[in-house]
Amino acid sequence: xxxxxxxxxxxxxFSSINxxxxxLHHLLNMLLWGESEVEGYKLLLTDLLIFxxxxxxxxxxxxxxxxxxxxxxxxxxxxxKTKWDDEFLKGRLLVWVSLIVPVLIIWKxxxxxxxxxxxxxxxxxxxxVSIIVLIFGAINSVLNAGERIYRRYxxxxxxxxxxFIQVVKIxxxxxxVIFTISSLIGKSPLSLFAGLGAMSAxxxxxxxxxxxxxxxxxxxxxxxxxxxxxxxxxPKFGADGEVLEVALTTVKVRNWDMTxxxxxxxxxxxxxxxxxxxxxxxxxxxxxxxxxxxxxSVKFVDEKLLKRLESFKLLDDYLGHKKKELEEWxxxxxxxxxxxxxxxxxxxxxxxxxxxxxxxxxxxxxxxSHTILVRQLQPNEYGLPIEVYVFCxxxxxxxFEAVQSDIFDHFLAVVEEFELRVYQRxxxxxxxxHDKDLDHN
Numbered sequence: 001x002x003x004x005x006x007x008x009x010x011x012x013x014f015s016s017i018n019x020x021x022x023x024l025h026h027l028l029n030m031l032l033w034g035e036s037e038v039e040g041y042k043l044l045l046t047d048l049l050i051f052x053x054x055x056x057x058x059x060x061x062x063x064x065x066x067x068x069x070x071x072x073x074x075x076x077x078x079x080x081k082t083k084w085d086d087e088f089l090k091g092r093l094l095v096w097v098s099l100i101v102p103v104l105i106i107w108k109x110x111x112x113x114x115x116x117x118x119x120x121x122x123x124x125x126x127x128x129v130s131i132i133v134l135i136f137g138a139i140n141s142v143l144n145a146g147e148r149i150y151r152r153y154x155x156x157x158x159x160x161x162x163x164f165i166q167v168v169k170i171x172x173x174x175x176x177v178i179f180t181i182s183s184l185i186g187k188s189p190l191s192l193f194a195g196l197g198a199m200s201a202x203x204x205x206x207x208x209x210x211x212x213x214x215x216x217x218x219x220x221x222x223x224x225x226x227x228x229x230x231x232x233x234x235p236k237f238g239a240d241g242e243v244l245e246v247a248l249t250t251v252k253v254r255n256w257d258m259t260x261x262x263x264x265x266x267x268x269x270x271x272x273x274x275x276x277x278x279x280x281x282x283x284x285x286x287x288x289x290x291x292x293x294x295x296x297s298v299k300f301v302d303e304k305l306l307k308r309l310e311s312f313k314l315l316d317d318y319l320g321h322k323k324k325e326l327e328e329w330x331x332x333x334x335x336x337x338x339x340x341x342x343x344x345x346x347x348x349x350x351x352x353x354x355x356x357x358x359x360x361x362x363x364x365x366x367x368x369s370h371t372i373l374v375r376q377l378q379p380n381e382y383g384l385p386i387e388v389y390v391f392c393x394x395x396x397x398x399x400f401e402a403v404q405s406d407i408f409d410h411f412l413a414v415v416e417e418f419e420l421r422v423y424q425r426x427x428x429x430x431x432x433x434h435d436k437d438l439d440h441n
Contacts (some may be wrong), residue, residue: 054109058102065098087148093141103130127184136176143168146386157227162267163217166248170210207262213249216266220246225266231276237263239273240412287404290377290385291411293349295420298384301346305419310352312417314358322354323348348418349376353386355418356411360390365403367391383423399434 019103074089088094106128143165150156181190230243234254242254251268253261279285301309309315326344330336335343357374360366370391377385388411392403415422 055106057109058105060097061105065101070098071093084135087145088142091141091145093138093145094112096138096141100131100134100138101122103127103134107131112169125183127321127422132176132179132183139172142170151228157229158224159221159271160217160228160246162246163213163221167210170241209249209266211265213247216269217246217248219269220265226251226273226275228279231280233276234261234263234267234271236271237261237267239263267405279395282397284391284393285400286391287388287392287407289408290387291403291408291415292383292385292423293415293421295379295384297418297419297421298347298349300340301351302350305348306346308417312355314362315351317354318351318354318358319346321381325398349384351384352415352420353419355414356386356388359410360388360407363407365393367393382425396403 040276073094094415104127105132107123147162147165150161178189217279226232226243226244226246227242231241232243233240234253239255239261241253241261244252244254244260246265247267250262251265253263255261280364281413307318310319322347326337326346330343333342335344353376357372360372360374361368366372367390371389373387373389375389377387377388379385388407392400394400394403412422
């Protein structure tokens with residue numbers, strides 16, 4: 001079917017060559033062999049000389065097309081404003097197209113160089129197969145250029161098309177192989193396509209990963225689950241980094257240590273993974289970290305400590321409101337503030353929490369429109385965790401870590417002002433230093 005359509009398009013152009021070929025045979029036979037009978041090796045030698053001349057003409061045409069026409073096309077494309085033509089020139093599209101003309105010359109004209117039918121038939125098969133390969137290569141180059149052009153737009157990050165293009169390439173490859181086989185065995189390609197039905201089970205086994213990848217790719221694109229440029233974490237495959245490519249059967253992730261992890265596309269459907277796209281698009285990034293305080297340093301605020309804490313401007317509102325509230329409650333209950341067993345009294349850890357909250361609410365790099373939470377977690381063998389839950393207004397990795405570190409540097413340094421201690425597991429050096437202090441005393 002394919003070759004018959006192609007042949008019908010060129011038959012009118014090459015129909016007149018047959019008569020010219022016979023005249024050329026007769027003339028060359030007269031020059032080489034005179035009036036003697038031409039047969040056997042003489043006839044074959046004449047055919048080969050004529051075929052060699054056709055091949056030379058084909059190479060001259062190819063040289064002309066490649067050196068002059070293609071260079072002219074490249075120069076014209078270089079002066080255009082659009083970048084689409086540049087993508088087509090990067091591939092091998094023009095090379096495939098330039099080869100079609102000389103192959104057609106060898107196929108249609110070279111066939112008339114031979115007197116024997118078997119040589120004509122072999123050259124015809126060669127021509128059909130060559131044209132199939134060239135057309136397949138040209139279409140493949142167009143698909144590659146189309147993908148590169150599509151990747152220039154932002155929409156390509158949300159809807160990757162490489163997987164779908166690979167499906168089209170697989171279909172084209174199968175069709176090219178079938179047309180090639182049909183030309184070699186001299187049968188209609190329709191009969192070969194019909195035979196694919198009987199091999200469906202084998203084909204599904206061979207292309208299992210491709211089928212699973214295609215279905216997964218459709219789901220990923222339709223639901224916008226992952227796209228090029230996203231930061232994802234897939235612990236099962238050790239992937240933690242930026243998505244470089246979402247293809248038919250694989251997804252490439254460049255980890256933060258600059259290694260590349262390749263995982264099956266369908267694994268993103270069958271297994272769980274974390275996508276940080278929401279954080280990237282929100283413009284903020286969460287800070288969730290705790291300072292662990294030594295439980296033995298927790299105590300009530302006495303007059304000496306209260307006087308020191310009143311020097312913190314960030315605590316003015318809290319201390320003023322809290323002292324009034326506690327005084328009213330103690331008065332209503334008829335207890336003295338000094339009676340810590342029955343009265344409500346300030347604690348250093350509660351005041352520290354209030355200071356941390358006030359500090360965060362006055363920090364220019366903390367988002368005031370998102371959650372600002374300072375809470376006390378369950379005490380454990382590592383002390384009393386005071387957790388900070390806020391959002392930084394700069395979600396760039398380096399800048400975010402710098403802001404987070406600055407905040408906790410301050411908290412760790414100021415905690416002693418509240419007569420609190422940060423918990424740290426005791427080591428052998430601590431015991432040794434303690435013994436030295438006892439000996440020194």
